[in-house]
Structure formats: C-alpha cells, structure tokens
Amino acid sequence: MNRTFDRYGAVAFLAIGTLFVIESRKITTSAYGSNVGSDIFPFYLGIILVLLSIRLFYETFRYAKSKPGKEKEKLDYKRFFIIFGSAVLYAYFMEDIGYVISTFVFLLIGFQTMNRGKIWVSALIAAIFSYGLYYLFVEILKGTLPGFPSWLGLS
Amino acid sequence: MSTLDYLGHGFAVALQWHNLLFAFIGVLIGTAVGVLPGIGPMSGVALLIPVTASMTGGLSPEQAAISSIILLAGVYYGAMYGGSTTSILLNTPGESSSVVTTLDGYQMARKGRAGTALAISAIGSFAAGVVALVGLIFLAGPLSEIAIKFGPAEYFSLMILGLAAVSGLAGKSITKALIMTVFGLLLATIGIDSVSGVARFTYDIPVLYSGLEFLTIAVGLFALGEVIKTILERESNDGQLAKITRIMPTKQDLKDSAGPITRGSLLGFFIGILPGAGATMASFFSYIMEKKFSKHPEKFGQGTIEGVAAPESANNAAAGGAMIPMLTLGIPGSGTTAILMGALIMYNVQPGPLLFEEHPQVAWGLIASMFLGNLMLLILNMPLVKIFAKIIETPPKYLIPLIVAISVFGVYAVQYTTFDLMLLMACGVAGYFLARNDFPLAPLVLGLVLGPMIENNMRRALTISNGDYAIFLQKPISAVFLVAAVLWLVVPILMKRRGKKVLVNEEG
Incomplete structure (x- = not known):
C-alpha cells in the first residue's frame, strides 16, 4: 500500500466526483414524457464517488507504516520516457507524416531503446511490420490509414 | 425449435470454413498470448478486436459478429491453456489463473515429466471445455427464459449485483474497487444520452459526442499498462526452460487424473458462472479441494499429476462458465x-436474454465453436507444444515496441482520430499507476460497458414508478438482488474484521 499515491488518488477522485455533481446540475432535469432526466444518474454517481474517495482518504491514515527499503525498486524511467515520449509523438504526428513512416521511425527508436545494437535487424523488422501492415490493411482489406505525405509525391 | 436443433445450427455455423479458420487463428493467438508473459487474456482480446473488425469487413453484420466473437473467445480460452505452458516449463505463470499450476507443474518438469504435465493440462482443458459446453446447453435456454421476464427494475438490480460481486472480489481494497467501478460508470455517461438526446459533459468538443470509446480505454489500460510495466520494471525470464521429453501420458497418469479433471471441471464451471469469481479462484479452489480429496495430500507440491490436472481443468471450465451470465443475462462477470461483451455491442449484437431469440446464430455458433476450438487446442498442443515453448524466448526488445504499434494501429483503425490515440496513451499511464497501487482495472471496464444499460434500466424503472425510488425494493426479485449485492460487499468486510483471509480474484 502506497499511502502517498492513495491520498493523491483519493483527492483526485474527490475532485472528479465533485465536478460530475456540479456539472450534472447544468443538464436538463427532465426528458420528454418522463420526469426522470438525464442528470440523475451522473449526479448520484458523483455523490457516491465523493463519499468513496473520502472513505479512501480516511483509510490511508490507518495504513500500517510501510517498511523502509522494501518498496524501493529501481524503475527504469529513462527507458520509459524515451519509448513513451516517442509513442506520444508517433500518435500525434501519425496523421501528418503517414502511417508507414511514423510507425517505422517509432519501432526503430523503440527497438534500439530496449536494447542497443543489431540496427539492421531492427530496421528490417520495423520496415516489414510498418509496410506489411499498411499493405495488408489498406490494399487487401480496404481499410483506411493515413498514407504517405503528399509532399513525397508518391501517390 | 428445441435446444438440440439450435445446437445443430450452431455447429453448422461454426463449421463454415471461414469460421473454422477464425477459431483456429483465435486459439493459436490465444495460446501465444498465454505463453507470452507481457500480455494477458484481457489485453490480448482487447488488442484483437480492431484486427478482427477489419478482417471481417467483407461479411454481413451478423456474420461478422459471429466470426469475430468466435476468434475473440478462442483467444480467451486459448490463453487459459497457454498460461499453463510457462507455469510448467519456467515456473512463471503466464496468467494469474495458472499460478497454482506452478506448484506441481514445475516440480513435474524438474522430474523430467514436463511433457506429461503439458499433455494432461491439454486433456484437462479439453474435458473442461466439453463440460462447459454441456452446461451452457442446459443452462443458457432456461436462464434466458427467466431473464426475459425481468422488468427494468429487476434488470437494474441484477446489474448492480453483478457490479457489486466483481468489486467485492477484485483486488485488496473494496473501497478502491468501488471507486473504479463508479468511475467507469461515470466515464460511460460522457457523450450524447441515448434516451433524451442531451449532450452530457461534452463541452462542445466534437470527439466527445459519441462518448469515450470502450475499446480505446480497454487497450490503453490493459495492453499499454502492461507494456509500461515491463519497460519500467525490467521484467525478464532468466529461468531455465525445462526439457520436454515424453509427451503422451501413461495409462496410470490418465487414471490418476480422471477424477481431478472431472471434479475440477465441474467446480470451475460453477465458479465461472458466479460473477466476480473467475478462473483464478476456480483454479485455487479446485487445487485445495483435490488436496482434501486425495489419499496422499503430502504429495501435493512435489509434482503430483493431480495437482496439475485439477486447476488446469478448473480454469478452462471457468472461462466457459463465465460466458453464461454474459450471453444469457448480458452481465459479464469478469474483465x-x-x-468480449463490448466487442459484441460494437457489432450491434446486444448480449442478454434476447440474444438467443434475436441472434441464435451468434449465441449457438459461439457455443459450438468453443467445442471445436477446444478440440483444436488439444490436437494442436500435443504435437506442437515444443514450438509454443519457443515463443517464450521472443526477445522483449522486439515484443514491447510491437505491442505499442499494434495498439496504436488497432485504435486508429476503428476510431480514425488522433484524440483516441492520445486517450490511449493517457489510459496506458493511468492503467500502470492504478494497477501498481492496487486499484483494480477490471471493475472500471465493467462499469464502462454496463453503464449505459444500468442507466437506461434505472430511468425506465423510475419512469414507470413516476420517480419513486421505492420501486427497486417493492419488486420482490429486485429487492432480493439488491440485498444480495449489499451482502456481497459487506460479508467480506466483516470476515476481514474477524481476521479471516479473503481470497481475491486478481485476474478480474
């Protein structure tokens, strides 16, 4: 049990619950042919969430003191930030630079961050995956994915 | 038409060549998912929804629904089976439902009987699949006939019971589980209200009008969450792979495990039907039960074949049993x-009592395909088990970025928006940190799927009663469900107070 996380979590859920309660008051309170409007369900759920988070906050005071030294695991934040950061950029720019190029770049960065070396193998797998999936999905299954950017003049 | 006629039709559907192919792909991928430590059945199924959606693009809506659900269900029980492979060979369970299998399975492997252990768990899984199939045939019809008489008030209370059961058993803290359930229900209210057409919590942002897509959240929480966990915590399998020598079990082995397989299958099936109690608990209970039944309880933990046969049959039977409340009542009992239910809803097939009337092809086709799929697993796994064992050696270097890329592809192929990709990333981070701090994720997804239905039934019931909340207690069946729901939450708390250990279901 991580007391700090649970406390912040309780406060966050308290805020979310309050927000839903306040905002649901702005929704119309009746529907056609019924005096039960679309505000009731989120309103009560919001109240329940508020009560539950208060309960969780109260529970955090009763946690046994965590034993020092046991919880400290070394987390690989550097690797996480590189891969996750590139994943976010990949998602954000996918529509602009197209599926094949963005996926290829992301996979290459991902493979190399996980374990440096064998760059040609990585590039080959990334290329096969990104173009293979694109070809399979767009050409054969007639799905839609962002193609190559127009300034490349490929299509 | 009688049940047997329906079942015949179901087999006719399941035996169509493309559905056989889908079932085959399903169990194959499922086994791989079970073997790979990074992805569990939940993320495996979630990841494959968009892939199947595009694969079935050319079929009519109902046919597409059948084929996809056949594939996805195949992944589910395939993963149940695959999970045992790593338990036995590596002493690291691929899924939480095969944790118990490590106790005796790995010991058997150390004695050079890895092949026998794998074969027995394949046979046990198959037997369990058959038991679950028979159970489904007998229970599905009557259950949906009862459920069809339920009014909105009864339905509302039944779903509350389902949510309470899952929250009461998920994870270490009931408070946290309930928070996640309510949060899931709240997230489901975002978007246009289906009854009145009023936009709720959308703030004029166009992408929010259709609501948060369940698929995006599920893939983010489970698949990306697990990927992030692997990246941060540097999980690796350094264990020594046990050698597989003899695969076919001897007559004595079969004789020894016949009883445990039967008992495990039956127990697992009934535990599977209960909402909240999934495959993990089924395997635990059956192991404990076998130990009590056995004439040599001291042999358990030292590599006895009963200790592999019972839990492995139980977790597969539970996977089949869990289908019953989902198909007949529309209430999923696990993550x-x-x-799976979310996938059916995506195809406009609403699970519930009407499913067997409106879409008998889907319901019975799925049931029949589960039988065929289990048969395929049995045939596949006996000779190919050595190849599957090789999958464990897939380097995470390639696996992790590829899972991210498949998640992104899957979400984009269904939703076509960058917003959903960003939501996916956010859910991944949230999923990792929440799960790490014992906030269970399955109740959130359950709330998200059940939210609209609970709300509609609640409002229908309240409209009937003119806004009087007493309707939920005046209807006897509804009152019973609500009381059961309260008990389900209160009893574990009281038991904990008394200092008893409460078994929780980690798989969700």
Missing part, C-alpha cells in the same frame, strides 16, 4: 468477458 475479459466485459471486453
């Missing part, structure tokens, strides 16, 4: 069935 994985919630995702």
Whole structure:
C-alpha cells in the first residue's frame, strides 16, 4: 500500500466526483414524457464517488507504516520516457507524416531503446511490420490509414 | 425449435470454413498470448478486436459478429491453456489463473515429466471445455427464459449485483474497487444520452459526442499498462526452460487424473458462472479441494499429476462458465468477458436474454465453436507444444515496441482520430499507476460497458414508478438482488474484521 499515491488518488477522485455533481446540475432535469432526466444518474454517481474517495482518504491514515527499503525498486524511467515520449509523438504526428513512416521511425527508436545494437535487424523488422501492415490493411482489406505525405509525391 | 436443433445450427455455423479458420487463428493467438508473459487474456482480446473488425469487413453484420466473437473467445480460452505452458516449463505463470499450476507443474518438469504435465493440462482443458459446453446447453435456454421476464427494475438490480460481486472480489481494497467501478460508470455517461438526446459533459468538443470509446480505454489500460510495466520494471525470464521429453501420458497418469479433471471441471464451471469469481479462484479452489480429496495430500507440491490436472481443468471450465451470465443475462462477470461483451455491442449484437431469440446464430455458433476450438487446442498442443515453448524466448526488445504499434494501429483503425490515440496513451499511464497501487482495472471496464444499460434500466424503472425510488425494493426479485449485492460487499468486510483471509480474484 502506497499511502502517498492513495491520498493523491483519493483527492483526485474527490475532485472528479465533485465536478460530475456540479456539472450534472447544468443538464436538463427532465426528458420528454418522463420526469426522470438525464442528470440523475451522473449526479448520484458523483455523490457516491465523493463519499468513496473520502472513505479512501480516511483509510490511508490507518495504513500500517510501510517498511523502509522494501518498496524501493529501481524503475527504469529513462527507458520509459524515451519509448513513451516517442509513442506520444508517433500518435500525434501519425496523421501528418503517414502511417508507414511514423510507425517505422517509432519501432526503430523503440527497438534500439530496449536494447542497443543489431540496427539492421531492427530496421528490417520495423520496415516489414510498418509496410506489411499498411499493405495488408489498406490494399487487401480496404481499410483506411493515413498514407504517405503528399509532399513525397508518391501517390 | 428445441435446444438440440439450435445446437445443430450452431455447429453448422461454426463449421463454415471461414469460421473454422477464425477459431483456429483465435486459439493459436490465444495460446501465444498465454505463453507470452507481457500480455494477458484481457489485453490480448482487447488488442484483437480492431484486427478482427477489419478482417471481417467483407461479411454481413451478423456474420461478422459471429466470426469475430468466435476468434475473440478462442483467444480467451486459448490463453487459459497457454498460461499453463510457462507455469510448467519456467515456473512463471503466464496468467494469474495458472499460478497454482506452478506448484506441481514445475516440480513435474524438474522430474523430467514436463511433457506429461503439458499433455494432461491439454486433456484437462479439453474435458473442461466439453463440460462447459454441456452446461451452457442446459443452462443458457432456461436462464434466458427467466431473464426475459425481468422488468427494468429487476434488470437494474441484477446489474448492480453483478457490479457489486466483481468489486467485492477484485483486488485488496473494496473501497478502491468501488471507486473504479463508479468511475467507469461515470466515464460511460460522457457523450450524447441515448434516451433524451442531451449532450452530457461534452463541452462542445466534437470527439466527445459519441462518448469515450470502450475499446480505446480497454487497450490503453490493459495492453499499454502492461507494456509500461515491463519497460519500467525490467521484467525478464532468466529461468531455465525445462526439457520436454515424453509427451503422451501413461495409462496410470490418465487414471490418476480422471477424477481431478472431472471434479475440477465441474467446480470451475460453477465458479465461472458466479460473477466476480473467475478462473483464478476456480483454479485455487479446485487445487485445495483435490488436496482434501486425495489419499496422499503430502504429495501435493512435489509434482503430483493431480495437482496439475485439477486447476488446469478448473480454469478452462471457468472461462466457459463465465460466458453464461454474459450471453444469457448480458452481465459479464469478469474483465475479459466485459471486453468480449463490448466487442459484441460494437457489432450491434446486444448480449442478454434476447440474444438467443434475436441472434441464435451468434449465441449457438459461439457455443459450438468453443467445442471445436477446444478440440483444436488439444490436437494442436500435443504435437506442437515444443514450438509454443519457443515463443517464450521472443526477445522483449522486439515484443514491447510491437505491442505499442499494434495498439496504436488497432485504435486508429476503428476510431480514425488522433484524440483516441492520445486517450490511449493517457489510459496506458493511468492503467500502470492504478494497477501498481492496487486499484483494480477490471471493475472500471465493467462499469464502462454496463453503464449505459444500468442507466437506461434505472430511468425506465423510475419512469414507470413516476420517480419513486421505492420501486427497486417493492419488486420482490429486485429487492432480493439488491440485498444480495449489499451482502456481497459487506460479508467480506466483516470476515476481514474477524481476521479471516479473503481470497481475491486478481485476474478480474
């Protein structure tokens, strides 16, 4: 049990619950042919969430003191930030630079961050995956994915 | 038409060549998912929804629904089977439902009987699949006939019971589980209200009008969450792979495990039907039960074949049993069935009592395909088990970025928006940190899937009663469900107070 996380979590859920309660008051309170409007369900759920988070906050005071030294695991934040950061950029720019190029770049960065070396193998797998999936999905299954950017003049 | 006629039709559907192919792909991928430590059945099924959606693009809506659900269910029980492979060979369970299998399975492997252990768990899984199939045939019809008489008030209370059961058993803290359930229900209210057409919590942002897509959240929480965990915590399998020598079990082995397989299958099936109690608990209970039944309880933990046969049959039977409340009542009892149900809803097939009337092809086709799929697993796994064992050696270097890329592809192929990709990333981070701090994720997904239905039934019931909340207690069946729901939450708390250990279901 991580007391700090649970406390912040309780406060966050308290805020979310309050927000839903306040905002649901702005929704119309009746529907056609019924005096039960679309505000009731989120309103009560919001109240329940508020009560539950208060309960969780109260529970955090009763946690046994965590034993020092046991919880400290070394987390690989550097690797996480590189891969996750590139994943976010990949998602954000996918529509602009197209599926094949963005996926290829992301996979290459991902493979190399996980374990440096064998760059040609990585590039080959990334290329096969990104173009293979694109070809399979767009050409054969007639799905839609962002193609190559127009300034490349490929299509 | 009688049940047997329906079942015949179901087999006719399941035996169509493309559905056989889908079932085959399903169990194959499922086994791989079970073997790979990074992805569990929940993320496996969630990841494959968009892939199947594009694969079935050319079929009519109902046919597409059948084929996809056949594939996805195949992944589910395939993963149940595959999970045992790593338990036995590596002493690291691929899924939480095969944790118990490590106790005796790995010991058997150390004695050079890895092949026998794998074969027995394949046979046990198959037997369990058959038991679950028979159970489904007998229970599905009557259950949906009862459920069809339920009014909105009864339905509302039944779903509350389902949510309470899952929250009461998920994870270490009931408070946290309930928070996640309510949060899931709240997230489901975002978007246009289906009854009145009023936009709720959308703030004029166009992408929010259709609501948060369940698929995006499920893939983010489960698949990306697990990927992030692997990246941060540097999980690796350094264990020594046990050698597989003899695969076919001897006559004595079969004789020894016949009883445990039967008992495990039956127990697992009934535990599977109960909402909240999934495959993990089924395997635990059956192991404990076998130990009590056995004439040599001291042999358990030292590599006895009964200790592998019972839990492995139980977890597969539970996977089949869990289908029953999902199909007949429309109430998924676990995270994985919630995702399967979400997939059915995406195809406009609403699970519930009407499913067997409106879409008998889907319901019975799925039931029949589960039988065929289990048969395929049995045939596949006996000779190919050595190849599957090789999958464990897939370097995470390639696996992790590829899972991210498949998640992104899957979400984009269904939703076509960058917003959903960003939501996916956010859910991944949230999923990792929440799960790490014992906030269970399955109740959230369950709330998200059940939210609209609970709300509609609640409002229908309240409209009937003119806004009087007493209707939920005046209807006897509804009152019973609500009381049961309260008991389900209160009893574990009281038991904990008394200092008893409460078994929780980690798989969700």
